[in-house]
Amino acid sequence: MKIVTVVGARPQFIKAAAVSRIIRKQHEEILIHTGQHYDNNMSDIFFDELRIPKPDKNLNVGSGSHAKQTAEMMIGIEQALIDERPDCLLIYGDTNSTLAGAIAASKVHVPVVHVEAGLRSYNKNMPEEQNRVLADHISDLLLCPTDTAVENLKNEGITEGVYQVGDVMCDAVLYYSKMMESHGRKDYFAQFAGLFGNIPVLDSWYMATIHRAENTDRIEKIREILGAFEELDAPVIFPVHPRTKGMVEQLHQQYAYRNVIFIEPVGYLTMLYLVKHAMKTITDSGGLQKETYILDTPCITVRDQTEWVETLRGNYNILAKPDKEDILNKIYQTQTDTKAKEDYYGDGHASEKICDLLSYVKRGERE
Numbered sequence: 001m002k003i004v005t006v007v008g009a010r011p012q013f014i015k016a017a018a019v020s021r022i023i024r025k026q027h028e029e030i031l032i033h034t035g036q037h038y039d040n041n042m043s044d045i046f047f048d049e050l051r052i053p054k055p056d057k058n059l060n061v062g063s064g065s066h067a068k069q070t071a072e073m074m075i076g077i078e079q080a081l082i083d084e085r086p087d088c089l090l091i092y093g094d095t096n097s098t099l100a101g102a103i104a105a106s107k108v109h110v111p112v113v114h115v116e117a118g119l120r121s122y123n124k125n126m127p128e129e130q131n132r133v134l135a136d137h138i139s140d141l142l143l144c145p146t147d148t149a150v151e152n153l154k155n156e157g158i159t160e161g162v163y164q165v166g167d168v169m170c171d172a173v174l175y176y177s178k179m180m181e182s183h184g185r186k187d188y189f190a191q192f193a194g195l196f197g198n199i200p201v202l203d204s205w206y207m208a209t210i211h212r213a214e215n216t217d218r219i220e221k222i223r224e225i226l227g228a229f230e231e232l233d234a235p236v237i238f239p240v241h242p243r244t245k246g247m248v249e250q251l252h253q254q255y256a257y258r259n260v261i262f263i264e265p266v267g268y269l270t271m272l273y274l275v276k277h278a279m280k281t282i283t284d285s286g287g288l289q290k291e292t293y294i295l296d297t298p299c300i301t302v303r304d305q306t307e308w309v310e311t312l313r314g315n316y317n318i319l320a321k322p323d324k325e326d327i328l329n330k331i332y333q334t335q336t337d338t339k340a341k342e343d344y345y346g347d348g349h350a351s352e353k354i355c356d357l358l359s360y361v362k363r364g365e366r367e
């Protein structure tokens, strides 16, 4: 089969790293990078480090308003689909690149395969919720990471072409965690250890990432979050997403944070290492909520709801408001119940299941 895969944002490169390696054993894959993420440490670093096949085409759309970015992607993807005439289009997750791929393919009758289908926050203000709901409703094959996701689709009347395959990010964590110790440790000592200003002590830092639109819409929220980090009992390593960078720099000038180690975004292996050896992780990332769960690092998620509801069981993951006191309370006062842990995200072989299921869609079905 000939498959066109669309990626564009950091988490999609990591998902493609797990899936492309497997599907290319049986199928022909054409990889399109929309260019949504373009900085070296948001894009190239993942292709190089994780040995993801180089994109066959980069649409170079860059940043912009939702409409401009999505529309430019759709134009480029549509042309590629007309040129390549694939059997299906494969998309991941819930970014603007996901939605652009789904709409472009559906309109030219190329079957749409959605990996990470069925996730819901039930918060319609989130651009990600809009993207995933719309993508699911025009997808032909809906590959769900969890039973909850299958149930969510059922509640919206989508039952055909739905399969629970497990989570491809779990595939990535389990596969790459074999390499993370040696790579991450080297990178850590080479780049970050000195920033502690002391002999670094393994397992005695917090990890943090913040980039969600709902937390970066007002600088006061970032001030509250950094205010909590500043009061913690150990340093906080914070690789700053480009969306958050301007606000962080402005606040750092004013408050000169001493307990927060601001660093550029890091590669995936280093990230896994920093998370594995953190006391807790504070984040609003989707992917990190599962990585912390799988790597046994308790997580505080600075959001009102999560799509990854399984992580909440046993307090492996706890929701907090973008409020200094709430974040500190949740970090200090909540114990994790390790007996509650289960393999909700699969066995690390979701990509093989996806590969086998791809033959269920054929171009002719949409003609």
Ligand code: UD1
Residues within 6 Å of the ligand: 009, 010, 011, 036, 037, 038, 039, 042, 063, 064, 094, 095, 096, 097, 127, 128, 211, 213, 242, 243, 286
């Ligand atoms: C996007 C996704 C979000 C996902 C995140 C992963 C949408 C609507 N959002 O959010 O679901 O969690 O990616 O990281 O698709 N920028 C750079 N360099 C880059 C990329 C972005 O400087 O390489 C800056 C630009 O100022 C840009 C801003 O970051 O305007 C936001 O980037 P964008 O891709 O629009 O959204 P993300 O916040 O990255």
Ligand code: UDP
Residues within 6 Å of the ligand: 010, 011, 014, 209, 211, 239, 264, 265, 266, 267, 268, 269, 271, 272, 284, 285, 286, 287, 288, 291
């Ligand atoms: N990540 C990374 N380097 C960083 C920050 C995050 O490799 O500096 C990884 C992280 O481990 C996870 C993925 O990027 O696998 C999550 O991406 P992000 O938080 O940007 O997006 P989301 O999952 O929220 O859509």
